[in-house]
Amino acid sequence: MDDLDREILSILRRDARTPYTEIADRVGTSEGTVRNRVERLVEDGVIERFTVATRTGNVKAMIEVSVDVNVDTAEVSDRIADWQQVDFVWQVSGEEDIVVVVDAADTDAVNGLITQARELEEVVGTKTRLILNERVG
Amino acid sequence: MDDLDREILSILRRDARTPYTEIADRVGTSEGTVRNRVERLVEDGVIERFTVATRTGNVKAMIEVSVDVNVDTAEVSDRIADWQQVDFVWQVSGEEDIVVVVDAADTDAVNGLITQARELEEVVGTKTRLILNERVG
DNA sequence: TTGAGGATTACGAAATTCGAAACTCGTCTT
DNA sequence: AAGACGAGTTTCGAATTTCGTAATCCTCAA
Numbered sequence: 001m002d003d004l005d006r007e008i009l010s011i012l013r014r015d016a017r018t019p020y021t022e023i024a025d026r027v028g029t030s031e032g033t034v035r036n037r038v039e040r041l042v043e044d045g046v047i048e049r050f051t052v053a054t055r056t057g058n059v060k061a062m063i064e065v066s067v068d069v070n071v072d073t074a075e076v077s078d079r080i081a082d083w084q085q086v087d088f089v090w091q092v093s094g095e096e097d098i099v100v101v102v103d104a105a106d107t108d109a110v111n112g113l114i115t116q117a118r119e120l121e122e123v124v125g126t127k128t129r130l131i132l133n134e135r136v137g
Numbered sequence: 138m139d140d141l142d143r144e145i146l147s148i149l150r151r152d153a154r155t156p157y158t159e160i161a162d163r164v165g166t167s168e169g170t171v172r173n174r175v176e177r178l179v180e181d182g183v184i185e186r187f188t189v190a191t192r193t194g195n196v197k198a199m200i201e202v203s204v205d206v207n208v209d210t211a212e213v214s215d216r217i218a219d220w221q222q223v224d225f226v227w228q229v230s231g232e233e234d235i236v237v238v239v240d241a242a243d244t245d246a247v248n249g250l251i252t253q254a255r256e257l258e259e260v261v262g263t264k265t266r267l268i269l270n271e272r273v274g
Numbered sequence: 275t276t277g278a279g280g281a282t283t284a285c286g287a288a289a290t291t292c293g294a295a296a297c298t299c300g301t302c303t304t
Numbered sequence: 305a306a307g308a309c310g311a312g313t314t315t316c317g318a319a320t321t322t323c324g325t326a327a328t329c330c331t332c333a334a
Contacts, residue, residue, distance in 0.1 A: 001193065006221075009191060016153055016187040019321055030283050035322075048190040050153040054146060055185050056138065062229065062236065077272055086274035092199065094266035099199065129231035135214055136188070137223030156290055167314050172291075174312095 001046065004029065008037055009046070013136055016050050057085065057105040060131040063114055064096040071122040073097050079120075085113060096127065138183065141166065145174055146183075150273075153187050194222065194242040197268040200251055201233040208259040210234050216257075222250060233264065 007027045011018055020034040027034070041047045067076055073091055080100055081089045088101040100117070104110045110128070117126050144164045148155055157171040164171070178184045204213055210228055214235055218226045225238040237254070241247045247265070254263050 009189070009193070012189045013191070014186070014188070016189050021321065031322085032284075033282055036281075046191055046193050048192055049151070050187070050189055051151070052146070052149045052153050053185040053188055054150070054183055056146075056183055062227075074270065077270070081272040081274050083274065088274065089272040090199075090268045091270040092266040092268055094264070099266070099268075127231070129229040129236070131227045131229055131236075133211065133214070133228040135218040135226040136186075137218050137220065137225065158290065168291085169315075170313055 004033075005037055005041060005046075008034060009041070012038070012047070054087075055103055057103050057109065059104050059107055059110055060087075060134070061102050061104065061110045061113075062129045062131060063100040063102060063110075063117060064127040064129075065098040065100060065117055065123055066096045066125040067098065067122045068124050076120065076122050080117070083113070083116070085109065096125075101131075141170075142174055142178060142183075145171060146178070149175070149184070191224075192240060194240050194246065196241050196244055196247055197224075197271070198239050198241065198247045198250075199266045199268060200237040200239060200247075200254060201264040201266075202235040202237060202254055202260055203233045203262040204235065204259045205261050213257065213259050217254070220250070220253065222246065233262075238268075 004027060008023055011023050011026065020031045020038070023034045024031045038047070065076075065080075067073055077089045077091055077098055080086060080098070085102050085104050086100060087103050088099075090099040090101075091097065092099050100113075102110065102113055104113060107130075110130075114126055114128055117123055141164060145160055148160050148163065157168045157175070160171045161168045175184070202213075202217075204210055214226045214228055217223060217235070217237055222239050222241050223237060224240050225236075227236045227238075228234065229236050237250075239247065239250055241250060244267075247267070251263055251265055254260055
């Protein structure tokens with residue numbers, strides 16, 4: 001992981017469809033080198049996957065979920081991850097145990113998801129933040 | 138957003154480098170249609186961007202940042218987004234104002250980022266959660 | 275100096291993307 | 305009912321990108 005790798009990653013984070021040829025021009029090397037590097041980054045697990053960031057709805061939100069003690073947090077996370085409109089589920093340290101990032105049609109839909117979470121046996125509380133704006137690093 | 142769009146999206150979420158030709162075969166249509174659809178999805182903002190999910194370090198964390206009143210939160214977010222190791226910066230509603238998702242080499246590096254945040258004039262406090270596990274919806 | 279191993283570059287072939295024209299199919303108008 | 309129209313789809317050749325592989329370059333150690 002040298003600076004060249006980091007430059008390539010930063011280009012791919014912003015647009016993963018940038019051709020190797022263009023990346024090569026921008027970082028001052030050859031297409032083959034960019035290709036080798038990207039292959040190695042995937043191989044090493046630095047690049048977990050090529051994907052698309054979507055916004056199918058109009059509202060994104062973080063729902064911080066507290067679960068009861070003696071609950072299998074991983075199992076609850078799995079169930080939540082299956083819900084439509086859920087982008088990510090993180091198990092986290094701190095006051096709450098699970099953070100759910102959702103992409104919903106509107107605030108009503110967010111509310112529905114919160115309700116759905118609170119209705120789970122294992123869940124003892126939720127705290128929600130609307131995501132007003134997103135930047136990529 | 139019909140079922141065909143959703144099928145295409147679900148393929149791209151798993152591997153955004155899947156060629157149009159292959160997507161077309163898998164969903165039973167032509168390359169041109171897949172191309173038109175993807176272009177429209179990007180146009181409409183359903184696909185925000187093509188990107189790579191990375192894990193350059195061993196620790197991911199969320200740093201919740203509170204800024205002073207009368208501070209331009211967007212501007213602070215911009216500055217933070219430029220830091221190495223930062224994946225996302227969200228402006229959020231709720232107790233804190235900004236959530237920073239970072240991907241760091243180790244807990245020391247996370248600590249460094251927290252310090253860096255707290256050293257900003259505008260920042261009045263931070264609260265950090267380690268991300269122990271991530272699932273995709 | 276020489277050789278080995280790894281990274282980089284070069285280059286032709288294969289695959290993919292792209293632009294644009296042709297086509298399909300339902301709907302509206304007369 | 306015929307014709308016109310528009311949105312979406314398909315087709316196809318050209319341009320671009322990716323891919324496989326062989327040659328070259330570098331650096332370090334003996």
